[in-house]
Amino acid sequence: MKPASPLGSLAYHFVLLSLLAVGGANAIIPELHRVAVEQNHWLSNSQFVDLFAIAQAVPGPNVLIVTLIGWQVAGIPGACVATAAMCAPSCLLTYGAQRAWHRFYQSPVRLLLQRALVPVAVGLVLASGFVLTQAAGLDWKYVAISLVTALVAFGTKWNPLWLLGAAAVLGAAGWL
Amino acid sequence: MAELTAGDTTNPPAEAVSLGDLFAGFLQIAISGFGGVLPWTRRMLVEQRAWLNDAEFNELLSLCQLLPGPNVLNLAICVGARFQGWRGSLVSVTALLALPFCFAIGAGMLYVKYGDLTIVRGAMAGVSAAAAGLVIAMAGKMARSGIDGFRSACVASAGFTAVALLRWPIGWVLLGLIPVSLFLARVFKK
Numbered sequence: 444m445k446p447a448s449p450l451g452s453l454a455y456h457f458v459l460l461s462l463l464a465v466g467g468a469n470a471i472i473p474e475l476h477r478v479a480v481e482q483n484h485w486l487s488n489s490q491f492v493d494l495f496a497i498a499q500a501v502p503g504p505n506v507l508i509v510t511l512i513g514w515q516v517a518g519i520p521g522a523c524v525a526t527a528a529m530c531a532p533s534c535l536l537t538y539g540a541q542r543a544w545h546r547f548y549q550s551p552v553r554l555l556l557q558r559a560l561v562p563v564a565v566g567l568v569l570a571s572g573f574v575l576t577q578a579a580g581l582d583w584k585y586v587a588i589s590l591v592t593a594l595v596a597f598g599t600k601w602n603p604l605w606l607l608g609a610a611a612v613l614g615a616a617g618w619l
Numbered sequence: 620m621a622e623l624t625a626g627d628t629t630n631p632p633a634e635a636v637s638l639g640d641l642f643a644g645f646l647q648i649a650i651s652g653f654g655g656v657l658p659w660t661r662r663m664l665v666e667q668r669a670w671l672n673d674a675e676f677n678e679l680l681s682l683c684q685l686l687p688g689p690n691v692l693n694l695a696i697c698v699g700a701r702f703q704g705w706r707g708s709l710v711s712v713t714a715l716l717a718l719p720f721c722f723a724i725g726a727g728m729l730y731v732k733y734g735d736l737t738i739v740r741g742a743m744a745g746v747s748a749a750a751a752g753l754v755i756a757m758a759g760k761m762a763r764s765g766i767d768g769f770r771s772a773c774v775a776s777a778g779f780t781a782v783a784l785l786r787w788p789i790g791w792v793l794l795g796l797i798p799v800s801l802f803l804a805r806v807f808k809k
Binding site: 459460461462463464465466467468469470471472473474477492493494495496497498499500501502503504505506507510511514515519522526529530532533534536537538540541542544545548553555556557558559560561562563564565566567568569570571572573574575576578579580585586588589590591592593594595596597603606607609610611612613614615616617619 | 649650651656678679681682683684685686687688689690691692693696697700701705708712715716718719720722723724726727730734737738739741742743744745746747748749750751752753754755756757758759760761762764765766770771772774775776777778779782783786788789790793796797800801803804805
C-alpha cells in the first residue's frame with residue numbers, strides 16, 4: 444500500500460519513522476538507509492553518506508538528514524514534507540505527554556521505562572554508527588578516521604566541528 | 620526577567636517568557652548548535668536565561684529522551700508548552716528548525732554543484748567517515764550512564780545485532796525488544 448507519488452511516499456515513510464526514533468534521529472540511520480537507498484533507490488550509497496555528513500556539519504538538530512533526503516527526492520517541497528512528516532508525530536506525542544509528566548516523573552513506572560528504553564536506544568545509535576562507517580567505505584583509512592574520531596569525541600569535550608574539519612582537510616589534500 | 624537568587628527553585632511565571640523570548644532563545648540554540656544541539660540547549664535554558672533550574676531541566680530532558688523523535692525538538696515542545704501553551708511549542712520548534720533547514724538546503728545545493736570536483740570528493744569522504752565516528756561516540760556517551768550491568772549490556776547488544784548485523788527493520792526490532800527489555804528491567808535490579 445505504498446503511495447505512488449514521491450511526496451506521498453516521503454510522508455508515508457517518515458511519519459512511521461518519526462515514532463520509531465527511540466534515542467533521537469541518529470537512532471534510525473540504518474532504517475533511513477534501507478528506505479532511501481535499498482528500497483526506493485532515491486539515493487546512491489555514497490550520496491546517502493555525503494548527505495549525512497552535510498547534515499552533521501550544518502548547525503541545528505540532527506533531523507536535517509531527513510530534510511536533505513526529502514530535498515534530494517522532490518526538491519524544496521520534498522524537504523518540507525519530509526521534515527514535517529518526521530517531526531509532527533513525535534512532537535504531538537511529546538505535547539501530549541508533557542502535561543502528565545510532572546506527576547509521572549516521581550512514579551516507579553517512569554524509572555522502569557527509563558531503565559528499559561535507554562539500553563535499547565544505545566543499541567540503536569551504535570547500530571547507526573556501524574552502518575554509517577560501513578557505508579562510508581570499508582577502506583582501512585576511512586575506518587581509521589571513523590574510529591579515531593569516535594575515540595576523540597568520546598574522550599574529550601572538543602567541539603565536533605574541529606574533528607569534521609580535520610577530516611575534511613585530510614580528504615581534500617588527497618591523503619584518504 | 621526576574622532575578623533568581625541562589626537556591627531559588629521557582630522558575631519564571633508563565634507570562635515572564637513571551638512567544639518572542641521563546642523564538643529568540645531557540646533561534647540562538649539553532650545557530651550555535653554545531654555538531655549537536657543538546658549542550659547548547661542546557662546552556663541557554665538553565666545558565667543564560669534561567670527559564671528552568673537544573674532539576675527541572677533534567678526532568679524534562681529525561682522525558683524528551685524517553686519519547687521517540689529528536690530530543691531537542693521534544694525539549695522545545697515541552698519548554699514552549701510550559702510558558703505559552705501550544706503556541707509556545709509551535710514557535711519554539713519553528714525557531715529551532717527554520718534556519719538549519721535553509722542552511723541544509725543551501726549546503727545541499729553547493730554539494731550538487733561542486734560535489735564532483737576531486738577536492739570536494741576527497742573532503743566529503745573524510746567528513747563522512749568522521750561523521751560516522753561522531754555517531755559511535757554518541758552511543759558511547761549514552762552508554763556511560765545508560766549501561767550499568769549485564770542486563771542493559773545484553774539489551775543494547777541485542778538491538779545492535781538485530782539492526783546493524785542482521786539488518787532487520789527497526790519497527791519489528793522495537794516491537795520485540797521493548798517488551799523484553801521492560802520485563803528484564805522489572806526482574807533484574809542492575
